[in-house]
Amino acid sequence: MSKKKIPFLNRELSWLYFNERVLQEAADETVPLIERIKFLSIFSSNLEEFYRVRVATLSRLANLNDKAKALLGFNPKKVLNEIKNIVVKHERRFETLFQDILISELAQNKIFILNDTQLNVARGEFVRNHFRDKILSNLVPIMIDPAKPFPELKDRRLYFFVRLIKKGSRKNEKYALVELPYSLPRFLVLPETNGLKFIILAEDIIKYCLEDIFYVFNYDSIEAFSIQVTRDAELDIDKNVSDKFIEELKASLDKRKKGKPMRLLYDTQMPFDMLSVLVSKLKIEAEGLIPGNRYHRFGDFIAFPNVGSKELEYPPAVPIKVQGLHRRESIFSRVAEKDYLVNLPYQSYDYIILFLREAAIDPKVTEINITLYRLAENSKVINALINAVKNGKKVNCIVELKARFDEEANIHWTNRLMEEGVNVNYGLNGYKVHSKICLVKRMERGRAVYYANLATGNFNEKTARIYCDHSIFTAKKEITRDLVKLFKALNNKTVAKDFKHLIVSPLDSRNKIYDLINREIKLAKAGKPAYMILKVNSLADEGIVQKLYEASNAGVKIRLIVRGICCLVPGVAGFSENITVISIVDKFLEHARVFIFGNAGGEEMYLSSADLMSRNFEHRVEVGFPILDEEVKQEIRDIIDFQLQDNVKARDINRLNNNKYHKNRLNRKVRAQVQTYNYLKNKHQ
Template identity: 40%
Template sequence: MTKNVSQYVNRDLSWIEFNRRVLQEAQDVRNPLLERAKFLAIVTSNLDEFMSVRVAGIQDQMRAGLTKTDFTGYTPGGLWKRLIKRATQMVNEQYRTYREVFRGLSKEGIFIRSFDELNATQTKAVSEYFHEIVFPVLTPMAVDQSRPFPLVHTKELYLAVLLQREGDSTEEEPLFAIVQVPSILSRLVSVPGRTNSKKSEFVLLEDLIEQFINTLFNGYVPFSVHPFRLTRNADLTLDEEGAEDLLEEIEKELRRRRWGIPVRLEIGKGMHPYALETLREELEIEDNLFEIDGPLDLSFLMKFVNSLPGHDNLRYEKMEPVYPREFDDTDDMFEVIRQRDVLMYHPYESFEAVNDFVMQAAYDPDVMAIKMTLYRVSGQSALVQALAKAAESGKQVTVVVELKARFDEERNIAWARQLEKAGCHVVYGLVGLKTHAKILLVVRREQRTLRRYVHVGTGNYNDNTATSYTDIGLFTSHPVIGGDASALFNEVTGYSSPYEWKAFGVAPSDLKEKLYRLIDRERDNALAGNPARIIAKMNSLSNQEMIDKLYEASQAGVKIELIVRGVCCLRPGVLGRSDNIRVISIVDRFLEHARIMYFSNGGEEEIYLSSADWMTRNLTRRIELMCPVFDESLRQILINMLKLNLDDNVKARELKPTGLYETITEEGQEPFRSQFEARHIEKWKGRA
């Protein structure tokens, strides 16, 4: 490496590399074809959020005239150019992969057809569908002196239409109109099969509208029709201090999001220059233009794959989560947790156990109070219904709802209102801090005393994502953890003096400092000639001070292994600075989401579960939680889980000093895929 290379990898460039690893899953021929199509959809959704939040923020800095470099050495302008260049390369690669995947799907009888490929019967069928279903929903919007340019909604698909009056000369200036492709209808329209054919055939909704676009403009001749899609700045700007009602303030801000500053314009390949110039002028977007050779917004592939019947041979083998064995033969979960702590690994073990625990607490006459945090909740949450039932039965139910969970704000507002109507105490956290901790506390009366039962998780209380994210949940009745849990809720919901945590590390008060102490302890052990090791699994690592701490530990001889799925600003393997640090990322069928920290501690091993990534926002601007695992057998289970990840040589990618990721290949080594191995519950729980 040259001397002028920063000792840190830029956060946003690292994110681009993460999304490239997602794209590699779409390109991996070992993955079933329909699963590869899903990964193409995920690449699009990821890039949408990145553009609307991260790139939008960089553009705000550029507009403000900021030229100061960040800690990785980039100015906003320099970073913006590099990001757009890499994003453009990735999108081009994504669409090459799209064409490859659908060539493969066509061999399996799944086609997206163009109109000239349809026979007369099929053409008649889609024509009837257009006139009966699509046409009544469409609204052509002309742009002229009397009709200003309409509002273009973020991330919605539109058609830009150029027209001439019948009989006008082609030299006349074109007329311009837009038509929104209705998102309420499926992007892929099923085409009836050919005679004796088992093929699944579809046409794109925008192609169907284009084919019959003349029906929307009587007396005019459409001569150019091309799709476009706009991405706007989607970050919320809230004055929490001055907001009398946070719900109302967020609802207003969500409405304002529709008018966010344009960030990116995607257009179909070959758009007419006049149409493009009109869009650029009216939307006031000069740069960040993506010309797409294929259907815009491939996120539709997720819904398409999920709704496509049959073709199980083109999907991952179904995996049914098993119910945690510890709760298998009992109707009283409290009795089990009183006797021992219980660890769950989702999605291999069922999230239903959490739902059942809250439901049992709701109906148990000895339960006096239930308190929990909700960050992202599924559409039909059994937890919310159980909490409402508990409140209606007279229990004290307190729910800390995070209204500012990005892109889930509207759903969380709806649940908050439902819980309030049921009689729950709904709290919206502390001003300026997102509540990201995942914790559930049940207070129960037992033999003239009170006992606290706690569930701590690394992921959201969401039964949908619990089937597709890997996360850890811990049930415990340990009195020290119970005491800390009560103190945490008191700090969030009321006035409370700073609390001296007995077990927890809590952000923003002391989590960062506690992690520093744990890292420094390993450093001191290494300097004293004792074994020293850190294993940390998380989603992102971008806090400069935390990275510097890890560099210090590495220089002292601490062996550090990091499993970081997404952004990693640490540059490993640099001689004299980070040569004792190894970083891998695993992208596979399930989203790696658990946060687990291991410290060898001179042989007295310690393991922690956490809601927090090692990012500045998590350590300083969110309420986060790190909880120790006291049970020795459970600590060993978690170490086994970490070893599964570290041994992965199929889906793991290793971060090199260049900031790029490479596959892990060792000659003669048997393939080892950690997510496949993790399915063997009995094995990693040490029972086999």
């Protein structure tokens, strides 16, 4: 098959179709009302990051010559135009959902979001007093001088573009910018009246009290409209890891705040002449001009207060215990006997913390090795590692400083760990360390015995409450021997290859995955049953897509579960007739990577930190690992089967990219996340 001719959906457009699935959750009437608002928030935050990173990259590529575009395989300018068309359509859907549907449903529940024009005298006085006591001192308006450069608008900050008007004299018009500080709470709950609940946003409070800001000027009326600029967030860093790396990274983070404007979100009620002033001053491209709604930085709505009944949110799920692991019994003694699986977030992340705490205090433990990518704000993982050092253990941490948008937090943790005596390796030259692995060395009867935790998700107790991941405890030598070799290389700031059981990027992964696919192709060509089930967040690597098409043409049955980007196009004659793809978007974020291969009846299963993207094969240190315990393998297989059967939250990925909900022949509704929770509850409790 020619690489140019294979069906391959542009990854940026595929990502937008994924974000549309998030928008579908906000539109789903079976989802509790406050949760629907949160899905709007997630949609908005996703889109913001998309512009900061992906659109920023495309914008740089847009000026390539025709020869370079041919090598790239697509025209960046054309894709940017397609992105704008899709985004504008999504923003209209977003606005309709919020203004016409969700606000109406809030009202049905006696909850009202008031704006600056809807305050009666009593609530107006309450708001004005709050403004003067809590907000006014935080606001510093910037008056616009036509003879001076336009002020630099900060990335993702909310602003009001203000015009002061004096009747009969256009020359005396004045313009100003008012920034809404991050430190201000976004929502204010107003006093309840007759069982009615009222909420007002900070920007409406400011609009209501504009005269308290501009009282020194002689004007007849004020106009104020919200705007938000999203800037290029890609980092320009020297790739050489040296003693100056942290300082270089800090400087690059400062640059990010001043990157090229990628998107201007503006209130559609803004007069055209005011908008024209902004566009000319910001020098923003046409495709970056996005008509928005009254409220920007909608990501803050993830914290929208529920002042109504508990039924407006998903009920909190009580974490399920892991059968066989007990708080008052050594985890090491249990793992020495068999492997244990923790299915997050259905089961508690405390087991991983207990594993690290036990390692920190166990007199027989001499060394801990761990890779850290994204960490919680108040990390219990970090505290356990520091306590291990205080108890005389050798602790080696590989902290990935270049984890996008977590760089500042990881710099903080790196400094803290180093101050406490932890051996910190903060990256490899040219590679991100994205693996999620921990190895504990324990002296038993005079010899070293190793215990490991390997996972599909980060050592982050906060995200573990909302991300679906698998985390495994094992002492199997097949795994731990490879981990000893891997950590030895990482601690020496190198990468290794030729592992016997692990699938490790950047040197081994592609060939090993190809080998596993080739085995199924060989079986199919021999007339034997052959199949694959692959679950990932993203499928965007052209080589893998081409290999899956080859397998499909050989007769291998391929079922894919892809939450986000999917550049493979299923159901195309001559390419993907034996491939089906579903995407599940639900209460929890599906984050696990699971690879299952038929292997002529001896089914093999791997978990991994890696998606099927070029960066995961070539530019990151990733670890895939086989599931060797039959009971653990069966549990994961059962969960995957629930997902393949899902006919409530699964969408079909197809050539039309219409995100139709998946239907099957089952006579009952199967919602995989609910099914998984009930299954684990029955099995473990």
